[in-house]
Amino acid sequence: MNPDTGCVPDPSLLLLIPAYNEEARIEPVLRDYAAFFEKNYSGQFRLVVILNGCRDNTLGVVQRAAKDFSSVSWLDFPAPIGKGGALIEGLKLAADGGLIGYVDADGATAPAAFLEMIHHIGTADCVIGSRWLPESILLKAQPKFRQFVSRCFHFIIEFFFWMHIKDTQCPCKLLRSEAVRKIHASLCIADLAFDVNLLVALKRAGFRIREEPIAWTDVAGSKVTASLFRASLAMFLSVLRLRLIYSPFYKWLKPLRPLEGWIYKKLRAPAPLRRPDGTVQ
Numbered sequence: 001m002n003p004d005t006g007c008v009p010d011p012s013l014l015l016l017i018p019a020y021n022e023e024a025r026i027e028p029v030l031r032d033y034a035a036f037f038e039k040n041y042s043g044q045f046r047l048v049v050i051l052n053g054c055r056d057n058t059l060g061v062v063q064r065a066a067k068d069f070s071s072v073s074w075l076d077f078p079a080p081i082g083k084g085g086a087l088i089e090g091l092k093l094a095a096d097g098g099l100i101g102y103v104d105a106d107g108a109t110a111p112a113a114f115l116e117m118i119h120h121i122g123t124a125d126c127v128i129g130s131r132w133l134p135e136s137i138l139l140k141a142q143p144k145f146r147q148f149v150s151r152c153f154h155f156i157i158e159f160f161f162w163m164h165i166k167d168t169q170c171p172c173k174l175l176r177s178e179a180v181r182k183i184h185a186s187l188c189i190a191d192l193a194f195d196v197n198l199l200v201a202l203k204r205a206g207f208r209i210r211e212e213p214i215a216w217t218d219v220a221g222s223k224v225t226a227s228l229f230r231a232s233l234a235m236f237l238s239v240l241r242l243r244l245i246y247s248p249f250y251k252w253l254k255p256l257r258p259l260e261g262w263i264y265k266k267l268r269a270p271a272p273l274r275r276p277d278g279t280v281q
């Protein structure tokens with residue numbers, strides 16, 4: 001039974017958590033989310049962790065949590081598919097009539113804050129948490145330089161795509177499964193610019209995105225902050241590619257693909273994914 005309405009059951013909810021070398025951060029997050037949603041959500045709840053190529057014991061930690069919570073499971077891909085690639089795989093699990101969303105493995109978004117997103121979806125197709133609205137609550141802000149880089153990235157995104165979204169990168173997003181299904185073939189960005197890929201695809205397909213303030217806390221151990229320069233360059237390359245995909249010039253740039261692949265390799269970032277027919281979206 002839905003606690004708000006007293007009668008309509010909540011839609012099924014699938015929560016994805018991409019995880020790479022997260023043995024130190026992920027376990028309390030899995031336990032908190034599973035316990036909270038099993039208690040406070042009347043619809044079916046599933047939490048799927050998507051790992052790839054972890055070099056630590058993240059898998060063992062996830063398996064330990066899955067033993068205690070039946071809602072927790074995992075997918076493990078050996079290939080270096082990146083956060084975006086992991087989410088592209090996870091979004092394939094979108095179930096009819098349900099909701100699907102994702103958060104980071106670090107617990108920056110508390111379960112109650114994610115539940116708020118569900119209450120906010122209303123007639124929208126996607127609701128995204130935002131750390132850059134006046135009502136947003138930053139329990140612990142990101143380091144100053146990271147914030148500066150984040151705002152530069154924001155202006156680039158706004159210049160390229162004109163979406164008027166204040167925080168494309170907040171790792172707290174919730175979507176209707178139908179919307180995910182319709183745009184899934186347009187998802188190809190494997191690195192951390194995946195969020196931009198997702199939002200641009202939704203906007204271009206005419207889906208409604210609602211941006212809501214979120215209570216958020218920065219958690220130590222970010223891989224992005226640890227390699228900010230490399231990660232930012234890779235993200236810039238990915239948004240540039242995304243902009244070109246939607247331009248008439250894209251087909252002329254095919255000869256540059258090997259160069260692009262070489263740059264991603266040098267930046268140690270996952271290159272855009274290839275479709276089964278070998279083309280890149």
Ligand SMILES: Nc1nc2c(ncn2[C@@H]2O[C@H](COP(=O)(O)OP(=O)(O)O)[C@@H](O)[C@H]2O)c(=O)[nH]1
Binds near residue numbers: 019050051104225
């Ligand atoms: N599966 C997978 N997850 C990743 C990869 N890189 C980062 N992640 C996950 O993506 C999320 C964001 O990473 P994080 O270091 O918290 O970045 P930040 O929140 O932007 O500082 C975390 O849950 C990571 O474990 C990757 O290559 N593969």
Ligand SMILES: [Mg+2]
Binds near residue numbers: 104105106108
């Ligand atoms: Mg994070």
